[in-house]
Amino acid sequence: MVTDNLSHNTSNTSSFLGVYCDDTAVLKQAQQLSQQLSQQSFLPPEQPLLSKAPSQLDSGSFVLMVGVQGVGLQATGKKAPGPIRVDFAQGASAHRRQFGGGKGQMIAKAIGVKGAYRPHIVDLTAGLGQDGFVLATLGCEMTLVERSPIVHTLLEDGLRRAGLSADPELHDILQRMTLQHLQGGDYLRQLEQPADVIYFDPMFPERTSKAEVNKSMKAFHSLVGSDDDAGEILSLALTKAQYRVVVKRPRKAPAIHVQYPDLHLPAPNVVFEGKSTRFDVYTFKKMP
Incomplete structure (x- = not known):
């Protein structure tokens, strides 16, 4: 069960670049997530989805990657490790x-x-x-x-x-x-x-x-x-x-x-x- 009652946070947003979608099957989900983060002032208003894959971006930052396997926090750069995901089933x-x-x-x-x-x-x-x-x-x-x-x-x-x-x-x-x-x-x-x-x-x-x-x-x-x-x-x-x-x-x-x-x-x-x-x-x- 999930309830979403938003409040301010003290997170450091400078290294977060945005949302990237790697599969058109979940494109709508990715767009909704990006819009939600904009509404929470975690991204600039109306920021579009990232056009480049995380591996094509300079290292040292993060993106939320939306795919058929779920949502993962992915570090940028060619040598970055795989995404951080929550998995309770496996x-x-x-x-x-x-x-x-x-x-x-x-x-x-x-x-x-x-x-x-x-x-x-x-x-x-x-x-x-x-x-x-x-x-x-x-x-x-x-x-x-x-x-x-x-x-x-x-x-x-x-x-x-x-x-x-x-x-x-x-x-x-x-x-x-x-x-x-x-x-x-x-x-x-x-x-x-x-x-x-x-x-x-x-x-x-x-x-x-x-x-x-x-x-x-x-x-x-x-x-x-x-x-x-x-x-x-x-x-x-x-x-x-x-x-x-x-x-x-x-x-x-x-x-x-x-x-x-x-x-x-x-x-x-x-x-x-x-x-x-x-x-x-x-x-x-x-x-x-």
């Missing part, structure tokens, strides 16, 4: 769904997935949807909130294509995932009833690395932008959750600073730590 998501460890996964423990109870979770930073999909696979109702028009487009398309699958179990999982295009803080401010659990995975500037395999995702992070308002959003989230707030962090990163000192939980009271990732958990009361 690949890493399907493998994790089958062999990921179920309720024994660290994220499930951090969220509090145990017994028969399944909380409704608000994921404030949905990204490409991997964590949200895992939790929906475990039976949780997910509200996926994403601020970036580009990432929202990729995630929306991934959900649409997954819905075309003949797998009834996958369809059940998708019914537990609702996508919203909003700033995380804006979503929380309009929330009338506390969420069972709020999940927050803020994006921060990537560390410098020379590894070629990281170049595509590093540029992607640069395009999307970092969550400079993480402290403000976490402070607000702590007032909007019924049972707990879970923050995903790099293992060695400091806890996010809570801006309001009068909150009764200025620091996480439970921590789950893995090899590269840590979950800081702020608990309020026991789940049913």
Whole structure:
């Protein structure tokens, strides 16, 4: 299920060039997407579709490529890696769904997935949807909130294509995932009833690395932008959750600073730590 409630975003648009269509069968979809991004001020008004393929453009930028395989974020240049797409029916998501460890996964423990109870979770930073999909696979109702028009487009398309699958179990999982295009803080401010659990995975500037395999995702992070308002959003989230707030962090990163000192939980009271990732958990009361 998808709802589109637009708001401003803090993404860096300078490296995004526009929309390219590589198949006339989806030309109308590409034109609609380009128009939508123009309406959101992410592209100049009435910008036409790009006439050159991404490989024919100078390196260092991105385009949204629309084809029969779906919508992908494609880096420009002859040596650029393939497009970034969201795929819940195959690949890493399907493998994790089958062999990921179920309720024994660290994220499930951090969220509090145990017994028969399944909380409704608000994921404030949905990204490409991997964590949200895992939790929906475990039976949780997910509200996926994403601020970036580009990432929202990729995630929306991934959900649409997954819905075309003949797998009834996958369809059940998708019914537990609702996508919203909003700033995380804006979503929380309009929330009338506390969420069972709020999940927050803020994006921060990537560390410098020379590894070629990281170049595509590093540029992607640069395009999307970092969550400079993480402290403000976490402070607000702590007032909007019924049972707990879970923050995903790099293992060695400091806890996010809570801006309001009068909150009764200025620091996480439970921590789950893995090899590269840590979950800081702020608990309020026991789940049913």
